[in-house]
Amino acid sequence: MKSSEPPPLATWLLEHLVPGEKNEALTGDLLEDFQRRGSVAWYWRQVFMAILVGCYKELRKRSGGIVFAIVCTGAIPWKQIWLNVEFESLLHLGFKLAWPLSLIYQIAFFTLIDAVALVAALCVYLGVTQSFNLRRFLRGLLVALLVLSLGNIVLPFLWVMQPSRFFFYYVVWRLPLFFGLVLAIWAARPSTATAEATRRPA
Amino acid sequence: MSERTHLGELELVVMLVLLRLGENAYGVPISREIELQSGREVALGSVYATLDRLQEKGLVSSNLGEPTAERGGRAKRYFRVTTKGLREVRETRQALIKLWRGLRELQGGRA
Numbered sequence: 001m002k003s004s005e006p007p008p009l010a011t012w013l014l015e016h017l018v019p020g021e022k023n024e025a026l027t028g029d030l031l032e033d034f035q036r037r038g039s040v041a042w043y044w045r046q047v048f049m050a051i052l053v054g055c056y057k058e059l060r061k062r063s064g065g066i067v068f069a070i071v072c073t074g075a076i077p078w079k080q081i082w083l084n085v086e087f088e089s090l091l092h093l094g095f096k097l098a099w100p101l102s103l104i105y106q107i108a109f110f111t112l113i114d115a116v117a118l119v120a121a122l123c124v125y126l127g128v129t130q131s132f133n134l135r136r137f138l139r140g141l142l143v144a145l146l147v148l149s150l151g152n153i154v155l156p157f158l159w160v161m162q163p164s165r166f167f168f169y170y171v172v173w174r175l176p177l178f179f180g181l182v183l184a185i186w187a188a189r190p191s192t193a194t195a196e197a198t199r200r201p202a
Numbered sequence: 203m204s205e206r207t208h209l210g211e212l213e214l215v216v217m218l219v220l221l222r223l224g225e226n227a228y229g230v231p232i233s234r235e236i237e238l239q240s241g242r243e244v245a246l247g248s249v250y251a252t253l254d255r256l257q258e259k260g261l262v263s264s265n266l267g268e269p270t271a272e273r274g275g276r277a278k279r280y281f282r283v284t285t286k287g288l289r290e291v292r293e294t295r296q297a298l299i300k301l302w303r304g305l306r307e308l309q310g311g312r313a
Binding site for chain 1: 230233246247248254274278
């Protein structure tokens with residue numbers, strides 16, 4: 001398909017989904033080359049490749065944070081916590097409430113427990129990497145709380161599907177914290193910029 | 203012994219294209235030249251990822267040009283090979299020549 005204008009959605013995706021701060025030149029190059037080729041399919045292909053390559057590069061750069069999140073979420077003894085009598089009685093307090101309060105209580109309860117673990121892990125990570133910045137820390141926390149809340153909204157529905165206990169304790173239960181922690185680290189600690197040596201015109 | 207940064211295949215291709223293009227080395231001509239010389243189309247995103255990697259290794263430097271209208275007001279990013287990069291290309295060439303030398307299978311006729 002030939003066109004004189006590149007699809008605006010593709011350009012928007014390129015500008016917003018390619019990680020990093022140096023996308024201006026890449027976007028400009030694609031627009032310039034599009035004028036010559038005029039192929040919408042080519043443009044979309046280039047945009048998808050740029051997003052894929054950018055995400056892969058970013059993941060590699062932040063692999064340390066991902067490994068840290070795996071270790072942290074794996075180290076928390078959820079099974080012991082879950083089987084703890086006090087934990088159970090606190091959880092059951094919510095069951096006495098009328099719906100939807102009982103559901104809200106349950107989501108808030110698990111989000112709070114995850115949030116405590118997440119704040120501790122995030123502080124350790126930022127402390128060890130010496131990259132603590134209050135504003136970024138709060139931004140990371142906000143992102144993580146959103147992810148934790150969403151994850152804990154989904155969890156009760158998974159429980160209804162009666163997954164195996166092993167799968168539940170060791171995989172499903174840890175997912176909200178894992179994704180929350182990865183995103184919190186992502187937001188709280190920007191990756192080291194790759195092309196910092198790029199000079200701007202005076 | 204000097205510290206070496208070994209070049210991957212696409213990295214070497216990009217370095218050679220940068221040397222070929224000289225002052226006018228930015229995304230579009232780089233990808234066009236790769237296509238022209240090697241006959242393979244490489245996505246601009248991959249070219250930029252390679253250039254960023256080379257810049258991290260100190261083999262390439264870059265600077266932003268002025269924004270132009272045909273690019274929707276976006277600036278070009280010009281790349282050039284650094285002294286370290288040039289040395290690296292030379293050393294890679296020497297290593298490849300050594301590897302090629304004396305290979306009967308690659309002499310004369312077709313594969």
